[in-house]
Amino acid sequence: MTQPDTVLVLTGRLDATADLVITELDRRGVPVFRCDPADFPGRLALSARFDGAGWAGTLRTPYRSVELDRIVGGYYRRPGRFAVRTGVGDGGPDAAGAGGAGIGRSGGAGAGGVDEWASAEARGGLGGLLAAVPRWLNDPGRMEHAEYKPVQLAAAARAGLATPRTLITTDPDAAREFVAGLARAVYKPFRGSMRAADGTRFIYTSPVTAAEIDDSVAHTAHQFQEWIDKDHEVRLTVVGDRYFAARLTGRSADARVDWRADYDAVDYAVAEVPGSVRAAVRAMLADLGLRFAAMDFVVRPDGRWYFLDLNPNGQWGWIEHHTGLPICAAIADALTTSLR
Amino acid sequence: MDSRAVTEDDRTTRGAAGTPFGLRFARTPRAGVELDLDHVRYDERSQRSLAADGDRWLPLIDHRLAQTLQTSGESPREDEIFDKSFT
Incomplete structure (x- = not known):
């Protein structure tokens, strides 16, 4: 029996944002396969073969499996790192640690031994197959590049956005x-x-x-x-060609400098995105190869928007909670484009 | 491009003992994330997390913890706060 088209969600087990999207996909009747490279190979098994026409095979957890050629889109959230524990010989230092994008990036500074080698092999094998999944939101390799702040500023300026010195x-x-x-x-x-x-x-x-x-x-x-004088800030969440802009106004001194410093002192409202900013953002994200971005702007008292920051894997759940902007539904749409 | 050999002195930063400048701004978050591992678990059937609410288990996204965990990418990493011992 042919397996139905399935969305792959790559993340750890505690990820409320991924839970929102899986709940929405479930509501739509779209099968989901959620897994974490950190579970490989003990609780995430793999077998795949290439016969000249494409990769075919299966990913399997103790609870479910998915055929690689039935994956129609991938949601890259917060996967753990490949951290294979062979239990053999000199396993080497613990390879776990914080990391950026890139599927289950393995290894840390100074890591060595059997486990490091096995983790690198895991990344090359499973990570490579996952990298071949179509229609990632976002493509892990693109995210890794786009996470660099110097890259972002240069891309923003190329696209015509105002940027701070x-x-x-x-x-x-x-x-x-x-x-x-x-x-x-x-x-x-x-x-x-x-x-x-x-x-x-x-x-x-x-x-x-x-x-x-x-x-x-x-x-x-x-x-x-x-420092750009601000009337307010905007968190602009972009999903494909849909724009969800939230106006953030800080009520405390800390929140007016950086709203992350005092979430309880931030007011939220839906904002409009000027056409020129919309066009520049579209060009910037095309340049960076991103289908999703959480972008931060300062809006000056004269109304001019300044680009500050972009997070290719930024949080959006709390913005939807405060504003009602349908970001989750847009992500579910983007992950199932090929099904519609 | 001008280049030259790097001597030992060049590789030693000025004021080597001490904390990088940027860390003088480090602080404890105003609203901390308090998670009791006994009160959060992953449900393999639904592929979502559950949170204890009295004697019931609710989807995490319906729990007050969810918004904290979604806030601005500063949520704790799963490997910090989730029991991966798989009993």
Whole structure:
């Protein structure tokens, strides 16, 4: 019996956002196969063959299976890393750790031994087959590229979006000179969180003055950016050719600088996207090869939109919750394009 | 492009002992994510998570935890907070 067309959801077991989409697909009667590369190979088995016409085979968990050639779309959410534990010989250091996109990226700095090799093989085999899945939202390789902030700024400017002046440096003198030359400036990390012994710390966008900058800038890459005066911010979620814009207005000092710093002090409303911004975003996402993006804009008091940031795998569930924008349905539509 | 050999001194950052500048802005989040592993489990049949609500198990997306976990990509990674021992 031929298996029905199925949507693959690649994520860990605790992912409320993926749950929303699976619930919607289930409501539509679309079969879903959810799995996590971190479960490979113990609880996620694979067998596939290539006969010159395409890959055919099966992915299997203890509870269900899917034929590779029945997968009509893939939703890339928050999969864990390949972390094969062979239990044989020198397994090498734990390869687990935080990572960006790229299907189940394996290994960490200094990892070695049998387990590292086995994890790399897992990525090459299963990861390679998953990479061949049609119609990812988003394609993992594209996401990995698009996650780089310097790539985003350059792509935004090419597309015609206004962008803040930005410096990335390890040079304290360059940082001081750049910040001193601006009316106001912020420090903005590339990665907004850090694990500490007693829990996770968050690093939000923060105002900075030239006098504050010291030689500790030399320890790693630091990003300084021109502060754009804002009337409000917009979180623009793009799914295919559909735009869902939410106006975010901070009610506290922290939320006005970076709304992530104080979610309880943010007001939400549906916003309109100017035609020129819409066209530029379309060009930018085509340039980056993305079908989905969560984009952050500052809207100045004069109404001009400035691009700040893009997350190719950004959260949207809470935006839908506050505004009623039908983002989940749009994602379900995009994942089942070939079925309609 | 101008280039030259890198000496040992060049590889040592100024003020080497200490924390990178950016981490002076690190802080504990205002609204933390509190998850008791005994109160969240994955349902293989529905392929969704459930959360304990008294003596019932509700879909996680219908639970107050869901919005916290969806907020802005800062949700904890699954490997931090989910029991993967598969009893």
